Amino acid sequence: MLRCSFCGRRAVYDRRYAGVMLCDRCLIKSVEKRFRGAVAKHKLISPGERIAVAVSGGKDSVACLHLLAGYCSWRNCELVAITIDEGIRGYRDHSLPIVEENAELLGVKHFVVSFKQAFGTTLDQIVHLAKRHKTGLNPCTYCGVMRRSLLNQAAREVGANKLATAHNLDDEVQAIMLNYVRADFSRLHRLGPIYPPREGFVPRIKPLREVPEKETALYVLLRELNVHLAVCPYSGGIHIEIRDFLNDLEEKHPNSKFMILRMFDRLKPKIAQGMPEFEMRKCEVCDEPTSANVCKTCELLKQLGLAKQRKMLI
Amino acid sequence: MKTIVVSVKILSKRQKQHIKLPTRAKVAGLLDALDLNPQTVVVRCNGKIVTEGERLVSGDLVEIIPIVTGG
Numbered sequence: 001m002l003r004c005s006f007c008g009r010r011a012v013y014d015r016r017y018a019g020v021m022l023c024d025r026c027l028i029k030s031v032e033k034r035f036r037g038a039v040a041k042h043k044l045i046s047p048g049e050r051i052a053v054a055v056s057g058g059k060d061s062v063a064c065l066h067l068l069a070g071y072c073s074w075r076n077c078e079l080v081a082i083t084i085d086e087g088i089r090g091y092r093d094h095s096l097p098i099v100e101e102n103a104e105l106l107g108v109k110h111f112v113v114s115f116k117q118a119f120g121t122t123l124d125q126i127v128h129l130a131k132r133h134k135t136g137l138n139p140c141t142y143c144g145v146m147r148r149s150l151l152n153q154a155a156r157e158v159g160a161n162k163l164a165t166a167h168n169l170d171d172e173v174q175a176i177m178l179n180y181v182r183a184d185f186s187r188l189h190r191l192g193p194i195y196p197p198r199e200g201f202v203p204r205i206k207p208l209r210e211v212p213e214k215e216t217a218l219y220v221l222l223r224e225l226n227v228h229l230a231v232c233p234y235s236g237g238i239h240i241e242i243r244d245f246l247n248d249l250e251e252k253h254p255n256s257k258f259m260i261l262r263m264f265d266r267l268k269p270k271i272a273q274g275m276p277e278f279e280m281r282k283c284e285v286c287d288e289p290t291s292a293n294v295c296k297t298c299e300l301l302k303q304l305g306l307a308k309q310r311k312m313l314i
Numbered sequence: 315m316k317t318i319v320v321s322v323k324i325l326s327k328r329q330k331q332h333i334k335l336p337t338r339a340k341v342a343g344l345l346d347a348l349d350l351n352p353q354t355v356v357v358r359c360n361g362k363i364v365t366e367g368e369r370l371v372s373g374d375l376v377e378i379i380p381i382v383t384g385g
Binding site for chain 2: 023058
């Protein structure tokens with residue numbers, strides 16, 4: 001039997017990048033410490049703030065919800081949970097009750113905003129329309145853009161000071177690599193633990209940015225939290241290839257993911273220096289903030305012959 | 315060569331399978347035989363979460379939980 005490097009109990013995790021074994025208790029403590037460390041280091045949350053957290057019901061968002069609930073009660077902050085129901089049959093309908101259950105357990109107010117309510121259609125229908133219109137865009141493009149837009153709008157409507165998302169180390173490193181591969185400087189320089197405030201945007205924070213995906217999974221399993229572990233039926237594309245490449249790299253060369261993140265954090269101020277400042281405007285169609293005349297969501301919807309309504313979500 | 319047989323259930327699949335491994339095989343060896351990257355799964359052996367360095371014995375019931383679910 002392998003033993004914990006700190007307390008000698010039965011080990012459940014070999015943290016190869018740090019050369020230590022962890023038992024259940026030490027792993028839970030360590031994830032909580034990383035979370036609090038990231039919040040303190042990057043000043044993600046101030047006392048008394050209202051924090052909205054995006055919760056899909058997956059392991060990362062459920063872990064983030066529970067960690068934030070503990071932190072918010074300690075720092076006298078108010079926490080609200082927001083779920084975006086994209087309308088993915090056989091997937092999102094299974095995760096919604098799980099979010100509800102976790103929010104109720106923690107006494108956190110929970111809001112659900114659906115694509116159907118905002119755009120008059122579901123992601124399933126959007127994917128169908130995109131194929132018919134031969135847009136060449138994959139479902140993740142629609143889902144990512146539209147979900148981010150609705151999350152921001154919902155967070156603003158509930159009066160949140162910050163919008164927390166459950167991006168873990170793996171997500172962040174995948175995004176860094178994806179933007180390198182696409183040479184997308186404008187998206188690359190926006191990555192980081194906090195996306196600064198801009199008119200109409202609720203600042204987004206990522207308190208799990210330094211927690212590897214496997215550790216958030218172990219955290220929820222060891223704490224026996226109810227999570228949705230299914231794979232999104234639309235998952236695919238270059239993003240998956242980058243994810244697999246990074247997992248192979250980490251397996252052969254432990255600590256690679258952290259090193260990519262550290263290097264990016266050192267480069268980021270230099271990347272940001274080269275980026276032109278842009279003026280924030282209101283989308284001509286839906287009034288949401290954008291740097292162009294029409295926001296990306298409305299642009300995508302227009303290609304499909306759809307339009308977003310100017311209306312409150314909550 | 316002496317071998318052991320363990321029962322393996324992957325959470326995303328319904329069927330249980332029996333895998334033959336060399337004696338003193340570890341969880342890492344089982345994942346290798348199944349072509350699974352340890353970064354992407356959590357392994358339970360007889361109901362307890364274990365590390366990849368844990369040794370397996372004949373008759374062990376191994377449950378593999380894929381954790382990479384995002385799109």
